[in-house]
Structures are given as C-alpha cells and as structure tokens.
Amino acid sequence: MSKINYSLESYVRPKLETPNGEKKLLLHSCCAPCAGEIMEALAASDIDTTIYFYNPNIHPFDEYELRKEENIRFAEKLGMPIIDADYDRDEWFSRTKGQENEPERGARCTTCFDMRFQKTAQYASENNFDIISSTLGISRWKDMKQINDSGVRSSEPHELPYWDFNWRKQGGSSRMLEISKKENFYQQEYCGCVYSLRDTNNWRVSKGRDKVERGVKFYQEAKLKLSQLN
Numbered sequence: 001m002s003k004i005n006y007s008l009e010s011y012v013r014p015k016l017e018t019p020n021g022e023k024k025l026l027l028h029s030c031c032a033p034c035a036g037e038i039m040e041a042l043a044a045s046d047i048d049t050t051i052y053f054y055n056p057n058i059h060p061f062d063e064y065e066l067r068k069e070e071n072i073r074f075a076e077k078l079g080m081p082i083i084d085a086d087y088d089r090d091e092w093f094s095r096t097k098g099q100e101n102e103p104e105r106g107a108r109c110t111t112c113f114d115m116r117f118q119k120t121a122q123y124a125s126e127n128n129f130d131i132i133s134s135t136l137g138i139s140r141w142k143d144m145k146q147i148n149d150s151g152v153r154s155s156e157p158h159e160l161p162y163w164d165f166n167w168r169k170q171g172g173s174s175r176m177l178e179i180s181k182k183e184n185f186y187q188q189e190y191c192g193c194v195y196s197l198r199d200t201n202n203w204r205v206s207k208g209r210d211k212v213e214r215g216v217k218f219y220q221e222a223k224l225k226l227s228q229l230n
C-alpha cells in the first residue's frame with residue numbers, strides 16, 4: 001500500500017462542516033504554530049471563524065506579547081477577526097495555587113484549560129456564537145481527552161457545543177509544522193507557564209543542554225539550516 005502524502009504541496013483540503021451545521025465558530029487559540037493549520041482548514045471551508053486569544057498562563061509578559069502578535073499577524077493575513085482578551089495573570093496564579101509541582105498533563109493543566117475554556121465559552125455566549133473549539137488539541141504534546149473534556153465541561157453551562165474535531169488526523173500535525181516554517185512563526189520551546197519554563201530548563205540542564213532562550217528562535221531558521229545541510 002502506498003503512503004498517502006499529506007504535505008501542503010499535494011494536500012487537497014476537504015470541506016469541513018461543524019457538527020450540526022453551526023454557523024459562527026469562536027476558536028480559542030493558544031499560539032500561531034498550533035493555530036496555523038486549523039485556521040487554514042477553517043478558512044478553506046468558509047466557516048465563519050473568530051479567533052479568541054486568551055492565555056493568561058503564558059509567562060513572562062513579553063513572551064505572551066510575542067505569541068499573541070504572531071497569532072494576530074496570521075489572522076490578519078487570512079482576514080479572520082481576532083479577539084485580544086485580557087492577560088488575567090493574577091487569576092491564573094490564584095487558580096493554580098498549590099499545583100506548582102504538578103507534572104505536564106496533570107491537574108494544573110486541567111485547571112489551566114478550564115480557566116481558558118470557561119472564558120471562551122462565556123464570550124461566545126454573550127456575543128452570539130453558535131459553537132466553540134480550540135487549537136490546543138493539535139499538539140502531540142497535549143492530552144487530547146484532557147482538552148476535550150475541559151472544552152465540553154466549560155461550554156455546557158452556556159448551552160453551547162464544543163467541537164472536538166481531531167485536528168491531528170490526516171497529517172494535520174505535519175502540516176502544522178510546514179505552515180509554521182512557511183510563515184516563519186516564532187518557535188516557542190516550552191508550553192507557556194512559569195512552571196513549564198522551570199521544568200523545561202531543569203530537564204535541559206540535566207541533559208547538559210542550554211536553558212531556553214526566549215524570543216530568538218523562528219521556524220524559518222530551522223528550515224534554512226536544513227536546506228543548507230542538504
């Protein structure tokens with residue numbers, strides 16, 4: 001059986017449809033690299049999509065601003081509206097108090113997802129959106145069930161559906177990387193919060209590697225280096 005090529009060069013995007021024909025989608029976005037493939041798929045499907053950038057977990061503030069501006073840049077390129085929500089850092093720290101040493105994919109991540117999805121669902125309900133979803137699930141580093149459970153749990157009080165589409169399928173994660181390189185997105189090297197930065201740096205030091213250098217690495221650089229090697 002021949003391998004199906006799902007690269008951007010050969011991929012013909014299918015026409016996506018919301019679960020029950022919902023017209024207006026509010027898409028929570030965590031960052032441009034994760035969002036790129038999803039945003040292109042939605043744009044190609046003519047789904048009325050607004051991006052909702054609400055990520056008070058991202059630390060420090062200059063990192064937050066850089067990730068947000070990258071997402072705004074791509075939204076503007078696609079002609080998608082984007083909502084710049086509050087950087088509610090104090091509330092995030094209050095909610096995650098006592099969970100400072102939870103591992104990745106642990107209880108702190110659930111708290112973080114709940115906070116972001118609750119705010120997304122509230123905004124959607126107050127502004128006449130029909131359905132919500134998120135870009136978080138496309139990353140292989142995330143637990144998709146944990147994310148989807150949070151999305152459903154957060155949207156139910158507002159009587160809104162949460163679209164749990166598997167954005168990884170049919171090469172979605174690979175195309176996500178292709179788009180990131182093509183668009184020269186900022187390549188963050190930790191999930192976002194102060195504790196993930198701490199744990200990433202501790203792991204790097206234990207392996208004899210340098211700590212994360214924020215704000216300097218972009219996907220296009222990796223692509224150029226690879227082309228030079230070839």
